[in-house]
Amino acid sequence: MERIILYYSEGGKTKVVAETLALNLRCDICQIKDLKRRDGIVNRLSSAVDAFRETKTEIYPPTLDLEEYDTIYIGTPTWANNPTPAIITLIDRCDLRGKDIVLFTTSNSSEGETTLGKMEMKVRARGARVVQQFNLKVKDKSPKQLQRDTNSLFVTLDLDLY
Numbered sequence: 001m002e003r004i005i006l007y008y009s010e011g012g013k014t015k016v017v018a019e020t021l022a023l024n025l026r027c028d029i030c031q032i033k034d035l036k037r038r039d040g041i042v043n044r045l046s047s048a049v050d051a052f053r054e055t056k057t058e059i060y061p062p063t064l065d066l067e068e069y070d071t072i073y074i075g076t077p078t079w080a081n082n083p084t085p086a087i088i089t090l091i092d093r094c095d096l097r098g099k100d101i102v103l104f105t106t107s108n109s110s111e112g113e114t115t116l117g118k119m120e121m122k123v124r125a126r127g128a129r130v131v132q133q134f135n136l137k138v139k140d141k142s143p144k145q146l147q148r149d150t151n152s153l154f155v156t157l158d159l160d161l162y
Contacts, residue, residue: 002068003027003162007075008086010038013138013146014077014106020150021073021104025160028069033060034086051079056089063093071100071131071162074123078107078115078135083122091119097127102162108139131162 005022009015009031022029035058036050050057066072076087083091083105103119105112112135120130134153138146154160 001070003071003073004066004069005029005073005075006032006064006090007073008032008034008077008084008090009075010034010077010084012143013141014075016143016146017104017106017136017138017150018073018075020147021075021154021159024151024154025073027073030061030064032086032090034058034084035060036085048080050085051082051088054082054088055085056092057085059086059089059093064090066094066096066099069099071102072096072128073102073104074119075104075106076115076119078105078112081114083115083119087119088122091122091126094126096123099128100131100162101128102159103130103133105135106138107135109137112137132157132159 003025005018007014007018076083101123103116105115116133136149
């Protein structure tokens with residue numbers, strides 16, 4: 001069974017979660033980069049609007065060949081109760097038919113559940129099967145605490161099964 005983790009991270013917390021999962025799963029990992037400038041107060045407001053509207057963006061890598069993978073983990077921070085534009089764009093560009101998907105979000109509150117529901121609808125429409133999903137609250141947590149929380153979720157949710 002081949003697995004890969006695909007994730008977007010703006011502030012670094014989703015990156016810590018994705019990298020911790022990759023260590024536990026001993027799998028491939030790929031950071032999706034948004035080529036649109038997202039830093040600064042004005043750009044952050046624009047980014048929230050883009051997420052709310054599910055606006056597509058230019059990403060790197062622009063396409064991915066996922067044929068060799070059986071299970072794909074997709075992770076994103078939550079912006080305005082939505083996945084980031086980079087992850088929306090990624091999902092829309094990937095052939096997910098017949099793939100098992102594990103979705104994860106990072107958020108400052110419980111709003112990640114709404115984001116997971118939206119991601120689930122999108123990946124199912126692309127022919128995938130969601131086998132697990134989780135939201136990790138990251139507000140005021142250090143990287144070490146995020147690693148501990150991710151390791152705990154890894155065991156609690158039996159993520160090694162997927």
